Amino acid sequence: MTLILLLLAFCSHQRQVNAGRPLRVLGLFPHPGVSHFHFFQPIMQALAEAGHEVSVVSHFPNKKPPMRYKDFPLTGMDHLTNSVDLKFFDQRSIFKHYFEFFLLNEWGIAACNATLRSEALNSVLKKKPGYFDVIILEQFNTDCLMGVAHHLRAPVIALSSCALMPWHYERMGAPVITSHMPTLFLGLSQDMNFGQRLFNWFTHHTLNWMYKLISVPAADALVQYKFGRDMPSVGKLARNTSVFFVNQHYSLSGPKPLPPNVIELGGLHIQQAKPLSSELLRIMDSAEHGVILISWGSMIRADSLTPAKRDGILRAVGRLKQQVIWKWENETLDAKPANMHIMKWLPQRDILCHPNLKVFMTHAGLMGSSEAAYCGVPVVTTPMYGDQFLNAAALVQRGMGVQLDYEDIGENNVLRALKKALDPKYAEAAKTVSRSFKHRPRPVLQTAIWWVEHVAHSGGDTLLQPSAVHMSPFVYHSLDCYLIVGAILTIVIASWATLIQRCFFAKQKAKTD
Numbered sequence: 001m002t003l004i005l006l007l008l009a010f011c012s013h014q015r016q017v018n019a020g021r022p023l024r025v026l027g028l029f030p031h032p033g034v035s036h037f038h039f040f041q042p043i044m045q046a047l048a049e050a051g052h053e054v055s056v057v058s059h060f061p062n063k064k065p066p067m068r069y070k071d072f073p074l075t076g077m078d079h080l081t082n083s084v085d086l087k088f089f090d091q092r093s094i095f096k097h098y099f100e101f102f103l104l105n106e107w108g109i110a111a112c113n114a115t116l117r118s119e120a121l122n123s124v125l126k127k128k129p130g131y132f133d134v135i136i137l138e139q140f141n142t143d144c145l146m147g148v149a150h151h152l153r154a155p156v157i158a159l160s161s162c163a164l165m166p167w168h169y170e171r172m173g174a175p176v177i178t179s180h181m182p183t184l185f186l187g188l189s190q191d192m193n194f195g196q197r198l199f200n201w202f203t204h205h206t207l208n209w210m211y212k213l214i215s216v217p218a219a220d221a222l223v224q225y226k227f228g229r230d231m232p233s234v235g236k237l238a239r240n241t242s243v244f245f246v247n248q249h250y251s252l253s254g255p256k257p258l259p260p261n262v263i264e265l266g267g268l269h270i271q272q273a274k275p276l277s278s279e280l281l282r283i284m285d286s287a288e289h290g291v292i293l294i295s296w297g298s299m300i301r302a303d304s305l306t307p308a309k310r311d312g313i314l315r316a317v318g319r320l321k322q323q324v325i326w327k328w329e330n331e332t333l334d335a336k337p338a339n340m341h342i343m344k345w346l347p348q349r350d351i352l353c354h355p356n357l358k359v360f361m362t363h364a365g366l367m368g369s370s371e372a373a374y375c376g377v378p379v380v381t382t383p384m385y386g387d388q389f390l391n392a393a394a395l396v397q398r399g400m401g402v403q404l405d406y407e408d409i410g411e412n413n414v415l416r417a418l419k420k421a422l423d424p425k426y427a428e429a430a431k432t433v434s435r436s437f438k439h440r441p442r443p444v445l446q447t448a449i450w451w452v453e454h455v456a457h458s459g460g461d462t463l464l465q466p467s468a469v470h471m472s473p474f475v476y477h478s479l480d481c482y483l484i485v486g487a488i489l490t491i492v493i494a495s496w497a498t499l500i501q502r503c504f505f506a507k508q509k510a511k512t513d
């Protein structure tokens with residue numbers, strides 16, 4: 001008896017040690033956009049701090065790496081910071097998103113090519129297949145890195161720093177219901193009229209097919225050049241993704257039917273509050289009518305605004321009672337009104353959560369939009385490219401945002417938009433969103449770590465994968481069932497029609513006889 005008890009104790013002890021064993025985690029982030037990396041780095045960092053051994057291939061080495069965090073820096077590609085050429089996005093064609101697709105595709109191929117040839121990746125590939133317990137990689141505009149994951153034989157967790165792309169749903173077995181799930185490329189919310197639903201449906205399906213026909217073969221060519229001809233297509237390998245982390249939350253972007261292998265982690269990048277500098281604190285605390293913050297993120301230089309637009313903003317601000325803080329990259333700004341304060345760098349999250357902050361004027365990047373949702377601040381959105389139109393539409397749909405198109409920036413329009421957003425009903429809607437956004441069963445970063453450990457320890461937890469992942473579209477959409485039911489109905493209706501016709505003719509014949 002004692003022996004059995006001892007044995008049991010020993011076994012359970014063994015299992016515990018096994019479950020708690022430090023993992024070897026590899027992060028692969030070939031896209032050179034720093035705003036994306038703001039979503040990835042907290043996860044990699046927290047894994048290292050939790051005692052796991054973390055290797056990260058990216059363009060953004062950690063300046064203060066914790067223990068067990070090892071960088072493999074990618075070099076030689078421009079970082080997409082302060083470099084966006086607004087002219088590209090100026091064309092107001094309804095097919096603009098197809099141009100964006102080709103641009104993304106080009107970036108994806110370039111990043112894939114550069115990464116596969118990099119010193120950084122080659123040092124990682126010196127490890128034997130099976131060395132890493134789990135691979136965390138960005139899925140965005142290419143599936144190239146799935147080839148690396150296949151070579152290293154480790155389960156994969158995908159990360160998306162924005163909403164899912166049209167080609168991400170099928171691989172997870174997640175349904176796409178285009179009547180209420182706006183595609184990333186259009187500025188639509190979950191409330192769409194008929195025209196918008198038609199446009200959304202068409203765009204979703206065409207982009208999904210374009211990805212399969214253009215991006216997947218391009219990545220296959222590069223991957224097969226690197227690893228040999230018998231490498232499966234990355235389109236097939238992408239279906240082997242165990243879990244997908246998405247930077248979204250239903251409180252902001254609307255509830256969607258997601259299977260349990262797709263995890264919403266919106267707001268993950270939002271850190272603990274830090275005290276404001278004394279200068280900022282003085283401005284924030286002493287503003288009798290509150291403070292407005294204008295910030296257009298890390299990619300767009302505010303001083304690339306045309307003089308007319310810049311002066312329009314300055315004159316509008318001059319007519320407001322509020323104090324205004326503007327993230328402005330230059331030391332000086334001519335004709336700056338007395339209530340405006342310019343700063344090159346801002347602790348955006350801490351300013352937004354200050355109780356005296358009234359309105360946030362933003363380009364609706366997802367990081368800033370999430371911070372506004374977290375702090376419960378109304379916004380004036382001026383989306384410019386990418387997913388910003390989608391985020392802006394969500395903020396407006398939730399009643400906490402006023403849209404101001406980039407083309408319309410001018411004194412009166414800016415003033416009108418800001419005054420509208422100062423209406424208390426926007427603040428109330430923002431507070432409602434904030435309550436749901438902040439109130440989670442467990443801190444977001446802990447949820448992420450739990451899933452990484454779960455996937456690693458279960459070798460990919462194959463039970464999580466819906467069968468839908470391996471079905472043909474024909475079967476998935478039950479077209480076979482529609483077909484058979486349609487055939488039966490046709491036969492029944494046709495037989496009745498024939499019968500009735502026969503009777504009718506028989507009667508007529510009897511009459512004429």
Ligand SMILES: *[C@@H]1O[C@H](CO)[C@@H](O)[C@H](O)[C@H]1NC(C)=O
Pocket residue numbers: 109110113114
């Ligand atoms: C990949 O990079 C190499 C070397 O820089 C270049 O010669 C080649 O054309 C690139 N391939 C593609 C598909 O861009």
Ligand SMILES: *[C@@H]1O[C@H](CO)[C@@H](O)[C@H](O)[C@H]1NC(C)=O
Pocket residue numbers: 149150153154155156232237240242459460461
């Ligand atoms: C799919 O993932 C599992 C781990 O989750 C891995 O063992 C297997 O080799 C992968 N299959 C392919 C074809 O890469």
Ligand SMILES: *[C@@H]1O[C@H](CO)[C@@H](O)[C@H](O)[C@H]1NC(C)=O
Pocket residue numbers: 303329330331332
């Ligand atoms: C700052 O503004 C001045 C005057 O408008 C301009 O000459 C200078 O080039 C600007 N500096 C930067 C770093 O943009």
